[in-house]
Amino acid sequence: MITGDNFPYSLAMRDIDKEFSLIRTDRRVMPSGRLWNPAADVYRSADGWIVKVDLAGVCSDELEIEIHESLLSIRGCRRDTHYRDGFVFHQMEITYSRFEKSIQFPAPIEGASIRHDYKDGFLIINVRREQD
Amino acid sequence: MPESSQNAPPAPDPETTTAAGQTAPGTAPGEELRFSVQGNGQPFEVAVLALQNLTLFPETVVPLGIGRPRSTAAVESALATPEKLIACITVRPDRSDDTDASSADLYEVGTLTMIKRMERTGEGMRIIVQGTERVRVVEWKQQDPHLRAVVEILPLPRTVDPEQVEATKRNLQEMITEALALLPNVPPEVRLAVLGSVEATRLSYFLASILNLGVEEEQKMIEANTADELVRLAHANLAREVEILQLRSKIASEAQTEMDKAQRDYVLRQQMRAIQKELGEDETGEAAETELLRERLEKVELPEEVRAEADRELKRLQRLPPAAPDYHVIRTYLEFILELPWLKSSEDKLDLAEARRILDEDHYGLEDVKERILEFLAVIKLRPDTKSPIILFVGPPGVGKTSLGRSIARALGRQFERMSLGGVRDEAELRGHRRTYIGAMPGRIIQSIRRAGVNNPVLMLDEVDKLGNDYRGDPSAALLEILDPQQNNSFRDHYLDLPFDLSKIFFIATANQLGPIPAPLRDRMEIIPLAGYSDREKLEIARRYLIPRQTAENGLNSGQLKVTDDAVELIAARYTREAGVRQLERTIGSIARKVALKIAQAQAENVTVSANELREYLGPPRFYPEQARKELPAGVATGMAWTEMGGEVLFIEATLLPGGRGLTITGQLGEVMQESARAAQSYLWSHAAEFGIEPAIFKEFGVHLHVPAGAIPKDGPSAGVTITSALASLYTGRRVRPDTAMTGEITLSGLVFPIGGVKEKVLAAHRAGIRRIILPSRNEADVDDIPEDVRHDLQLVFVSGIAEVLDAALEVLVANPPPTPPSIIDAGRGRLPEPEPLSVKS
Numbered sequence: 007m008i009t010g011d012n013f014p015y016s017l018a019m020r021d022i023d024k025e026f027s028l029i030r031t032d033r034r035v036m037p038s039g040r041l042w043n044p045a046a047d048v049y050r051s052a053d054g055w056i057v058k059v060d061l062a063g064v065c066s067d068e069l070e071i072e073i074h075e076s077l078l079s080i081r082g083c084r085r086d087t088h089y090r091d092g093f094v095f096h097q098m099e100i101t102y103s104r105f106e107k108s109i110q111f112p113a114p115i116e117g118a119s120i121r122h123d124y125k126d127g128f129l130i131i132n133v134r135r136e137q138d
Numbered sequence: 139m140p141e142s143s144q145n146a147p148p149a150p151d152p153e154t155t156t157a158a159g160q161t162a163p164g165t166a167p168g169e170e171l172r173f174s175v176q177g178n179g180q181p182f183e184v185a186v187l188a189l190q191n192l193t194l195f196p197e198t199v200v201p202l203g204i205g206r207p208r209s210t211a212a213v214e215s216a217l218a219t220p221e222k223l224i225a226c227i228t229v230r231p232d233r234s235d236d237t238d239a240s241s242a243d244l245y246e247v248g249t250l251t252m253i254k255r256m257e258r259t260g261e262g263m264r265i266i267v268q269g270t271e272r273v274r275v276v277e278w279k280q281q282d283p284h285l286r287a288v289v290e291i292l293p294l295p296r297t298v299d300p301e302q303v304e305a306t307k308r309n310l311q312e313m314i315t316e317a318l319a320l321l322p323n324v325p326p327e328v329r330l331a332v333l334g335s336v337e338a339t340r341l342s343y344f345l346a347s348i349l350n351l352g353v354e355e356e357q358k359m360i361e362a363n364t365a366d367e368l369v370r371l372a373h374a375n376l377a378r379e380v381e382i383l384q385l386r387s388k389i390a391s392e393a394q395t396e397m398d399k400a401q402r403d404y405v406l407r408q409q410m411r412a413i414q415k416e417l418g419e420d421e422t423g424e425a426a427e428t429e430l431l432r433e434r435l436e437k438v439e440l441p442e443e444v445r446a447e448a449d450r451e452l453k454r455l456q457r458l459p460p461a462a463p464d465y466h467v468i469r470t471y472l473e474f475i476l477e478l479p480w481l482k483s484s485e486d487k488l489d490l491a492e493a494r495r496i497l498d499e500d501h502y503g504l505e506d507v508k509e510r511i512l513e514f515l516a517v518i519k520l521r522p523d524t525k526s527p528i529i530l531f532v533g534p535p536g537v538g539k540t541s542l543g544r545s546i547a548r549a550l551g552r553q554f555e556r557m558s559l560g561g562v563r564d565e566a567e568l569r570g571h572r573r574t575y576i577g578a579m580p581g582r583i584i585q586s587i588r589r590a591g592v593n594n595p596v597l598m599l600d601e602v603d604k605l606g607n608d609y610r611g612d613p614s615a616a617l618l619e620i621l622d623p624q625q626n627n628s629f630r631d632h633y634l635d636l637p638f639d640l641s642k643i644f645f646i647a648t649a650n651q652l653g654p655i656p657a658p659l660r661d662r663m664e665i666i667p668l669a670g671y672s673d674r675e676k677l678e679i680a681r682r683y684l685i686p687r688q689t690a691e692n693g694l695n696s697g698q699l700k701v702t703d704d705a706v707e708l709i710a711a712r713y714t715r716e717a718g719v720r721q722l723e724r725t726i727g728s729i730a731r732k733v734a735l736k737i738a739q740a741q742a743e744n745v746t747v748s749a750n751e752l753r754e755y756l757g758p759p760r761f762y763p764e765q766a767r768k769e770l771p772a773g774v775a776t777g778m779a780w781t782e783m784g785g786e787v788l789f790i791e792a793t794l795l796p797g798g799r800g801l802t803i804t805g806q807l808g809e810v811m812q813e814s815a816r817a818a819q820s821y822l823w824s825h826a827a828e829f830g831i832e833p834a835i836f837k838e839f840g841v842h843l844h845v846p847a848g849a850i851p852k853d854g855p856s857a858g859v860t861i862t863s864a865l866a867s868l869y870t871g872r873r874v875r876p877d878t879a880m881t882g883e884i885t886l887s888g889l890v891f892p893i894g895g896v897k898e899k900v901l902a903a904h905r906a907g908i909r910r911i912i913l914p915s916r917n918e919a920d921v922d923d924i925p926e927d928v929r930h931d932l933q934l935v936f937v938s939g940i941a942e943v944l945d946a947a948l949e950v951l952v953a954n955p956p957p958t959p960p961s962i963i964d965a966g967r968g969r970l971p972e973p974e975p976l977s978v979k980s
Contacts, residue, residue, distance in 0.1 A: 098256035
């Protein structure tokens with residue numbers, strides 16, 4: 007009887023899988039979006055929303071915040087400005103280049119007033135409902 | 139130029155507006171990306187990473203190992219830029235060498251990626267990249283230290299026919315569900331990704347990167363400019379993979395139902411075959427095997443007839459499925475044909491002086507044997523095309539028959555092969571079985587030739603006298619053909635069923651006895667008898683070969699063991715009983731082992747073994763050969779016998795039985811010997827007057843004849859002379875001379891006929907202390923065989939009639955007269971005659 011992984015047959019089947027594999031387990035390819043997404047917290051406040059994005063080192067010129075109905079989109083590009091000639095990277099874990107983050111709100115926020123600010127390296131976005 | 143936040147968002151692509159909102163998080167499909175470093179839509183310069191056997195697609199994250207110098211330089215250069223962008227382009231598959239790829243080896247379309255992570259490892263670095271968009275190389279900028287090119291960003295694949303794309307995509311997803319059911323070990327992220335993703339382009343790219351498609355297919359997909367084309371390619375590829383998967387799963391489930399451990403290998407092979415067949419790759423297997431056989435057949439030199447047959451068999455083989463039972467039969471047959479040395483001979487290097495040297499080096503003595511061997515070799519040298527002689531060595535065990543064969547092969551420079559015929563009782567063993575039988579094999583002759591690898595080896599047929607011969611078959615009949623120079627140039631083995639030329643083989647046969655060899659077989663061979671060795675020869679052989687060999691075999695140095703000559707002589711005489719030297723060697727070996735023990739225990743440095751110490755090493759002597767008796771009573775005579783172990787002295791004892799009748803014979807005598815005893819008595823009876831015997835004695839006294847040792851069967855006519863002497867002595871009262879031994883066959887008319895084994899018999903008699911020997915005069919020629927030193931000690935008397943024998947054997951004086959038969963007493967004076975005084979000539 008063939009039961010469990012202890013039977014040599016299942017071992018052999020695994021070997022065969024290696025040879026004639028449908029899925030290439032060796033590559034460990036993972037799907038992704040086209041750009042990277044920074045992490046974000048969303049707080050609900052008395053008069054609107056506060057969005058905190060883990061996005062240090064992005065200059066304001068390279069940041070674009072946009073609202074479309076209930077969707078808040080943050081796009082931009084983080085560039086490595088510390089690199090100097092003669093430096094050699096020993097390790098790199100911070101993701102640079104273009105990013106984007108879309109946050110879906112439960113209700114439309116079009117027309118809300120938006121202010122953004124940097125605090126302790128976080129990008130803080132205040133979305134305030136229209137005063138009416 | 140980077141875009142600033144003030145720029146208005148671009149108008150959404152009209153074709154994909156329906157999907158907007160569903161794809162969060164992420165960029166809306168079809169939307170071109172902004173914030174590109176080198177400005178939107180404009181070609182820009184970027185480092186290029188060449189990928190081997192791998193295509194990177196947009197919207198995938200892939201870990202990569204970086205090791206080659208150009209790749210490392212490219213990554214380093216990308217890391218030095220603010221955005222860490224690098225273009226990944228695949229190397230064309232037709233590039234075979236393993237060096238760093240140059241721009242010419244690369245495709246033109248690849249993927250722009252950002253390096254998300256980098257860590258250094260021992261050999262290089264590991265990076266994780268994320269594909270963003272497709273790029274096309276506009277212009278190569280540099281090759282070294284890394285590849286660099288100006289690239290332009292390619293737009294996302296356009297959708298031409300949205301319904302078609304949507305339909306294909308749904309189909310794809312269905313197929314994926316199907317495939318996932320068959321695959322047990324898919325990581326959940328992958329499962330989620332392929333089922334959750336609803337965007338056709340993204341799904342296709344991801345499928346392309348996880349399916350094992352090969353570089354060419356993958357490149358086709360990355361170069362697809364419309365979503366329609368992309369989805370179609372993904373569908374076709376996945377369909378093929380799913381089919382293989384289903385097939386495999388079908389085989390697996392079918393196999394599982396009846397599989398046990400032993401069948402495991404078979405099932406795996408079946409799976410592989412099924413997969414190969416599905417891929418159109420089953421060209422290897424049997425086709426290749428027959429092809430290989432065909433190639434080998436073409437290369438090998440074969441006689442015309444053999445080639446025709448081999449070709450015919452090969453054609454049959456090609457038509458047969460490998461599972462057919464005949465398949466393996468034919469294959470082994472063809473392989474056997476290939477291995478046989480049909481036309482391959484070794485070159486003879488025949489130098490008679492060298493041959494003589496080799497024979498002398500390997501064997502002591504045997505002068506006449508060597509002489510005859512050299513004669514044969516001389517003939518071969520003068521007429522190389524002559525039929526090789528077939529030599530038969532006859533002699534007792536251990537005299538060197540087999541090793542003479544080896545020496546002949548060495549002297550001729552030919553291969554030596556030996557096969558023992560002892561106990562072979564089936565003709566098929568020599569001639570093979572027909573191929574119709576399961577497990578049929580060629581006969582031993584053909585197998586020996588294959589082992590020899592040439593068609594002119596020296597082939598030794600050991601123990602031809604021990605061939606079985608009964609109702610189960612008569613192999614000697616097959617030997618007749620094999621050994622007949624007129625027929626054996628086209629010997630047909632049953633298995634081969636093709637004529638093989640045996641006439642170039644130098645056959646040497648050995649036997650212990652001529653008797654059991656059928657006459658027609660004997661007739662085909664040149665018989666060379668090898669007699670036993672004399673004590674002197676044994677001493678010489680022990681000194682030259684046996685002691686050095688046993689010393690070395692038991693791990694001693696040449697100086698560490700010495701055996702004195704008298705010790706060797708004593709071993710030969712008292713511890714062994716043989717014509718050859720095998721037991722002698724074994725006994726010397728056991729001495730050597732005991733000496734080795736002493737030396738290993740550091741009790742001695744070197745040991746000399748003399749005759750006095752033999753008892754210590756070997757115990758008491760095992761054999762007491764019959765010694766000449768100092769005095770023989772009337773009625774006892776000394777005879778000589780031939781045995782396989784050499785010669786022996788034996789005594790024939792006769793006594794009168796008053797009132798008895800006829801002749802009682804005891805001592806395990808064979809029929810021939812009993813008859814010769816009867817003939818002896820009859821002769822003496824009929825010539826009683828001539829020898830001064832009272833005829834009445836035959837009538838009134840019985841005679842008992844006994845030959846010790848009683849347990850050993852004896853036979854043969856050669857004791858006739860001795861029996862006659864014993865009886866004559868008994869009837870006349872004249873004793874037989876104790877220093878005399880005799881042999882010879884007698885006839886009823888009183889003639890003495892020649893006998894065999896003269897050398898062995900004389901040697902045995904000499905050993906026993908006899909100094910006078912009576913031999914048939916027609917054996918005078920055999921005296922040349924007797925070693926000079928032995929002959930020197932002996933007085934040989936040649937006789938041709940019984941009267942001469944008795945003259946030579948019996949003492950003149952009557953020592954103890956026979957009793958007078960009662961009939962004479964009754965008829966005569968009624969009293970016994972006065973006994974004559976006993977007197978012996980000193």
